[in-house]
Amino acid sequence: MKKLLVTLLSVAMVLAMTACGSGSGSGDGGSSEDPIKIGFFAPVSAPAASADGTSSLNSAKLAVELCNANGGINGRQVELVDFDDKLDTKEAANIAENLASDDSIAAVVSGSYSGPTKVAAPIFQDAGKLMVSAYAVHPDVVNAGDLIFSQSFPQKLQGAAAAYYATNELKAKKVAIISVDLDFGSAQVEGFKEELKKINSPIEIVYEQAIAISDNDMSSPVTAAAAAGADLIYSVNYYEQAAQVLREVGQKKLDIPVLGCEGADSFELLNIAGEYADGLYITTNMNRDDENEQTQEYIKNYVEKYDIQPDMVGASVYDAFQVVFSALEECGEDTAAMQKYIAGLENFNTVTGELIRYNDDGSAVKPVQIQLVTDGEYHYAGVIDDPEIIDPANY
């Protein structure tokens, strides 16, 4: 009896340890020269973030693999040094210390959320290590210093783009805002409201509710939104909650269009919401119909390797790597040179659209894509490239 218990506990412990992520190096070390090492971290094992974390890691591995298949960087193979931050800021700090003090690491990409990334950023800045944040866009990330760059637009900006689109294209008049009760949600809502004022929008906000991330029941907010007479629901949620909003509206035949954000940009949303996803608009930074060869190659390769559609999170990570690869190719492992190079990039072609430039604080200036779900797939529906709106410096 005791033996059984001990065995069970041992198995449990082993499982727990393997779940604790890997400091593994992936990628080919085939050439006789030392590989170029790029650090990476993502929330792979945290139950709440695991889907995004896995998406990030998958894209990171794909980016490195394709780079190596194409001859590496100046003949040297790239090695991915990845960590699982478990969506925990303490863990992120440890990982950052680890990578920052490792002289063999040429640069770092963050594939994690804003929480861990903004803790890691100052550590890298202080240690003189360059870091590109794929999709963590909290201002504290890039404000850590000139060695820190962000690949995607800040949330207030995205909210402003949504306000512009809702007013001018969707012609909404009464908007109900259902948002997630996190920085991700509140920043976009703030941007949305400010832009409405700026452009003198006729939109009236008839209902507003912030929902905790752990709460997936949308029956009561959607009912309240419908009762308030909304003709558009602005769903500032991640895919799980956004899918539930869509299901509520669809099942109860409420006939209210929904405008979501990049949090909904995932095959997960399409799976969960099923037929009810059709008609969803989102602001995001990935255009799946982009005729850009790189974008289509990425999607094709991702689907081939992982058998699922890539999402915005993964695409952002892939782009972050492309920027780092490009910098390494031009400058070698010279951090100061890389910093200058990246800061001076213009019209850089990425999987998530054209990166127009980086601002002085390291935040990316790029157009906001509008995608629409038709027949169960995301497709191009528009783009917001008004320089006023897409410049992060205005927020």
Next chain:
Amino acid sequence: MSFTHEVYMFEQQFMNALAIGSVYALTALGATLIYGIMGILDIANAGAYLVGAYLGWYIYHATGNIALAFIGSTIAVGAIGVVLQKTIYSPILAKQNTLSIIPLVAAVGLFTMSSDVIRLICGPYSRSYNFKTSVDSIQVGPIVLIPAWILIFVLTALCLLVLWFLLNRTKLGLAWRATANDAEIAKVCGVDTNKSMALSYILGYGFAAIAGIMVGILYNSITPALGEVPSYKMLAIIVLGGLGNPVGTVIAGLLIGFVEVFVSAYTNLPIPKDAIAFVVLIIMLLIKPEGLMGQKNKM
């Protein structure tokens, strides 16, 4: 069929609340049955909820038969419950001088393990039941019902009926109630307390599995994190209902469902919905510490 022009806010929210409350009631019922007999707050019940939802998904996708999914998953998870009871909980409780926190720690450990095991075996991405019904919704007077709700109401009522019958009309139930009331005296009177404990776990984990599948159908999404919120919310509910009292738990579950929905629908209080259960609990503990239907001496 659309009712954008007329949404009966109160009536519709009432039905929203009833559905959510029923799920809470069923989820917490398992934990209360276990507390009644073992005196343990079994957080691993949320693990049964999670595993039940996933097992049900596999069975449903293999057979296309939702009834089979319910039955198969309930039996399997109930059986796991009995195994855990016999191998982990009872031996811990049998030891003299163990701190009462130890079974609680074991429960937490089991729950944590269950969500990681599910994540490692099934992956982090969500799975959808995609339970198809012939209609999306039915308009009944001023309210719109969805088939998943009808399933929830029927199943919850059925489970409560079965439980009531078992506890009040069978010898096994009599033995259970005796054991729950006072295990020592029951044993002396010749009651097989082991059977009662096994029954608690079969029912307790079985109900959790049913609740898990219902939630999976209702939201069309199950992930390894499915048990996170129930793991602590059900504690609030069973304490609110009076630890170990099934009727109290059901009332508490429904009450929490209603408070959550109506507070979120009619107010803009900055309290997250999930915290409401605890606010209600604290208020109750200040007024009546033994819970809605608890007895004073059981604390």
